Amino acid sequence: MRIGVLALQGDVREHAAALERIGAEPVLVRSPADLDAVAALIIPGGESTTMGKLADRYGLIEPLRGRIAGGMPVLGTCAGMILLATGTTSPVHQHQLGVLDVIVERNAFGRQVESFEVALDVKGFDEPMWGVFIRAPRVADVGAGVDVLAEIDGRPVMVRQGAIVATSFHPELTGDDRLHTLILQMAGES
Ligand code: GLN
Numbered sequence: 001m002r003i004g005v006l007a008l009q010g011d012v013r014e015h016a017a018a019l020e021r022i023g024a025e026p027v028l029v030r031s032p033a034d035l036d037a038v039a040a041l042i043i044p045g046g047e048s049t050t051m052g053k054l055a056d057r058y059g060l061i062e063p064l065r066g067r068i069a070g071g072m073p074v075l076g077t078c079a080g081m082i083l084l085a086t087g088t089t090s091p092v093h094q095h096q097l098g099v100l101d102v103i104v105e106r107n108a109f110g111r112q113v114e115s116f117e118v119a120l121d122v123k124g125f126d127e128p129m130w131g132v133f134i135r136a137p138r139v140a141d142v143g144a145g146v147d148v149l150a151e152i153d154g155r156p157v158m159v160r161q162g163a164i165v166a167t168s169f170h171p172e173l174t175g176d177d178r179l180h181t182l183i184l185q186m187a188g189e190s
């Protein structure tokens with residue numbers, strides 16, 4: 001199955017490699033036509049302001065909103081979570097898709113040198129998931145339809161709303177492909 005990776009900026013290759021490991025066909029998405037050709041999408045980590053600007057420049061904001069509103073499964077990791085969200089705690093505007101009903105606090109765990117790793121208990125998973133946090137966002141506020149799947153100190157770091165799954169951390173860096181597999185399964189069912 002063809003699964004897209006939004007390939008404007010960020011750790012695109014690591015997600016493409018994870019998709020290959022689970023037998024999906026990764027497609028690098030840089031245009032609305034690319035988006036039309038995929039059954040699900042991964043939005044990688046990177047820098048969310050840059051990614052948002054490029055998505056706007058390439059005419060991808062409305063097509064992304066349309067596909068996601070239409071039920072296309074999406075996994076957003078770190079900057080990808082920020083792009084999916086409705087807002088941030090900062091007053092500075094940045095392009096966001098506004099399809100995931102959460103407000104995120106960017107760089108909530110500190111700077112690059114304060115990056116850390118931790119085992120996370122994830123709702124619905126038998127084994128903990130290893131979370132790599134790199135200048136990670138934290139969910140500051142969740143809407144009613146959002147399910148919190150994992151948290152640190154009572155703050156959500158993994159959420160799901162329908163076919164949208166978002167993590168503050170980087171599952172593509174650990175070889176644990178359970179979230180990529182979940183997205184592939186959802187794509188098969190939709
Ligand atoms: N700090 C980045 C941002 O705000 C996200 C970091 C990441 O994706 N690893 O966009």
